[in-house]
Amino acid sequence: MTPQSIDEIGSLGEIFSSFQGEGPLIGRRQIFVRTAGCNLGCTYCDSPRFRRDVEFCEVEDPPGSGLFRRAKNPVALSWTMAQILALWTVGTTSVSITGGEPLCQPDFVRALAMSCAAEGLPVYLETNGFSQNRFARLISWIDFAAVDIKLPSHRACPPEEWGQLVENELSCLRSASRAGVVTIAKAVILETTSLEEIEGLCSRLQGLDASLVLQPASGRGRPGPEKLMLLYEAASEHPGGVLVIPQAHKMMGVL
Template sequence: MGEIFTSLQGEGPLLGRRQVFVRFSGCSLGCSYCDTRAYLRRTESCQLEAAPGSRMFIRIRNPLSVDMVIECVKLHAAPEVHSVSITGGEPLEQPEFAETLAGELKSLGMRVYLETNGFSCDLFSRIAEHIDIAAIDVKLPGTVRCSRDQSDRLIENELACLRRSSEMGIHTIAKVVVLQETGERDLERICREMPSVDAIVIQPATGQCMSELKLLALHSIASRHLGADRAMVIPQMHKALGMM
């Protein structure tokens, strides 16, 4: 486990909702735009925020049990909390722990928000019954350091996760991070193959300056395939606000 804290959701259509974040450590992908590089590898300890919004942290040595994580989440529980965000790193790289944690949170009446890169539809399917909201990345070619064949297999799994999530009635968000060099054809191909989702978020990589013309063009592609009411361009607002 990497850290447990309270903040406001800074990405996508749930922007501004208060969440308790449970961040897993460890991710095998090497995305060029990763903003949580400190958690690409497993960490020796977990940072627990002592009180919501305090930014005062207590270090707890890993590994934490599911029961310990639940108790940490309870410290941050409040009526204004929208949901618990299971994020990373990559939660699906610890599937048994993630599945048990999500199930326990759900049994306590908490809404569960999963953020995943969707690298394995099989692993996603194991946890899906416990998820209320799924934000699933779709990694466009060139954003992950891997071969084209590996990139194609990753995208196939991500699209399968979106399809599975939608079929199960989970509120499904597709997130597509775009770079300056992102081609319209790559997004066109993805949108053409994407199943119906509740929202598709085009997220400009933080720190990159893109023209309004380009963003409008990318938004038009997403709108044409998935609907204008579901397509949106939203940057990482928590970065702009200096929040976790």
């Protein structure tokens, strides 16, 4: 079955062209496709509007203008690809599929990744990694995987579900790394994030070929410099390397 043979539909929040503001690919131009809907509830969530379904998908056009066209959800894969191709420029490096949580719409996101790959557009998937099975179905069509590791202080899910969530996240990281995908493990750092949480995370990441990004929360709960230095030192022996990288797009005032 070719990616074009079924016009899958999905619920999207936004499509826009901007600069990657997080992680090791920071500063690279990407097309962002933000899915609507998420299964978690992190305290630091910076896109709460897209934790639920939304009526319209907004497309910023032209890029950087703050002007938006709207399309009623659900939108078709063919329409989504047309927006991506219209926004693509010579300097654009990849398509970032983000959320919300992309794995909440596994069929649409898989078809989207396949269609991007068929067009020769590299795919960067940002996910909370809650489903190892859904992630595994995507892996052949993605080039970069940034998996959020949820810590107890994030309160992303009920405490009794946290162990299973982290096991799934780690499985996603392992399968991405094994498949040769550029793999990034990201943990948001709050002022309440403890040394024990980061030490525990690093011991779980042992043997994994992935860079570890400690991302200071931008808004409420933002950690101070002493906290960041303490946690960086605790993670500094991670073999894949550790980086403290804030969300740069917020400093630039871009989407």
